[in-house]
Amino acid sequence: MATPPPPPSSSSVPNRAVITSPQAENGEEFKVSVFASSSELVAKLQENWAEKGKEKPYPAMYSSVYGGITLDPAMMLIPIDDHMVHRGHGVFDTAIILDGHLYELDTHLDRFLRSASQAKITPPYSRSALRSILIQLAAASRCQKGTLRYWASAGPGDFLLSPAGCPTPAFYAVVIQDDFSQCRHGVSVVTSRTTPMKPPLFATMKNVNYLPNVLAKMEAEEKGAFASIWVDEEGYIAEGPNVNVAFITRDRDLVMPPFDKILAGCTARRLLELAPKLVEQGQLRSVTTRNMTLEEAKSSAVAEMMYVGSTLPLLAIVTWDGNPIGDGDGKVAGELTMALSDLLWEDMLYGPPDKRIPIPYSS
Incomplete structure (x- = not known):
């Protein structure tokens, strides 16, 4: 997933609090922005993506955390306390999107569920629901060629080793635009x-x-x-x-x-x-x-x-x-x-x- 860089000292987002550390290594002040509201943070995340100045590489993402699809790459985020992030307790798989079709989706989905079982993760949805989500996500993305990657995680909850404190496993999926072609070299x-x-x-x-x-x-x-x-x-x-x-x-x-x-x-x-x-x-x-x-x-x-x-x-x-x-x-x-x-x-x-x-x- 794309992770936004640390916020610079730009003041493009108004009313942002700034904390100055006197202990910067080179003697210069290092200013850390403090976002007082979610709207300020969202504005900054969207600003970061706008500065990239190119077509969105990730046209759509699904997250079970909020139970829906987002088309805004700035919002394609995963909770930091998700055990997949800090413990590696997660599995994934990928299906190809080519010429407006999903290739071998069922084969990949079956392997995905076998991997989840091996990792002792029970996805939050049934196989049929997962399949439906993935097809709807591909449709919402309008991507004709790329990859559809999806993850099952022990879920967010805490920073401990055991997932016992995670209320429910999580499911994430993202469409990645990719103009691949048959390799001839x-x-x-x-x-x-x-x-x-x-x-x-x-x-x-x-x-x-x-x-x-x-x-x-x-x-x-x-x-x-x-x-x-x-x-x-x-x-x-x-x-x-x-x-x-x-x-x-x-x-x-x-x-x-x-x-x-x-x-x-x-x-x-x-x-x-x-x-x-x-x-x-x-x-x-x-x-x-x-x-x-x-x-x-x-x-x-x-x-x-x-x-x-x-x-x-x-x-x-x-x-x-x-x-x-x-x-x-x-x-x-x-x-x-x-x-x-x-x-x-x-x-x-x-x-x-x-x-x-x-x-x-x-x-």
Whole structure:
């Protein structure tokens, strides 16, 4: 969520009290605004967004705290005493908005509820009510392309460790405008060396504790790579920081790590459902999930490699720890990777009705 910066010493909002601290490090006075009323604070929050001078990146948000949808990004806030904020006790999921449709909403919602159960959070609404809220939110946003992200939290209540003092769990959702497109380029990755992957309990649950994921991503960026690859304690390939990973062997087998220790990506599962079409056409020999060691993954047995994720839907990996994948030149995506990407992208645009829910925008 967007968090407004500390209020500057501007006096654009009238009648604002100011406290001056004499202990600023550089000897200058640091003025802290005191907002005497909610109207003053709202005005300042809206002023901050107006100063950004661009289209609203978050066209709509729902919060169970106030039980409705806001279209004002300045009001897209979460209580500071929500246990998701200060204890990380929350789960989330994301569905794609593409061409005025919600893609795989039900698949993502089912995983969301499994994650909530694992985290011992009971969302404040039934599954059908959550689904209805999300569709109404997408409609209110009028967004044609972007993402719909939603959270279940232990809820606001206090700053203790146990959620016993939280009256009720909370549900939040936001639409994020995003002009993504099918990835046709390739990226470089590195093996994560300094950031250990999460243990299976937390890796298989889509919870809000993404600090390991963030650090793994930063580790890669510091080395000039796009992202990283985690390897588990047994030496098997696991996943990327927020994506699944897949391989195509020289024998034209599509291989994906099993989901027992990593997040079961909705897009990855859909790829496993669609990829047999290429087997029928003779482009692939087989589609399977199995463990693959780091040594095997980096050997000459692998011809192509890719990330699998919602907005990609596939992103070719062309170099790993500085070495090209297969016989590639380290620049161009492989043919079978793009064939699989085309399958997913076509499904996102023209797939069956149970995968693509039309958003009922009002006239």
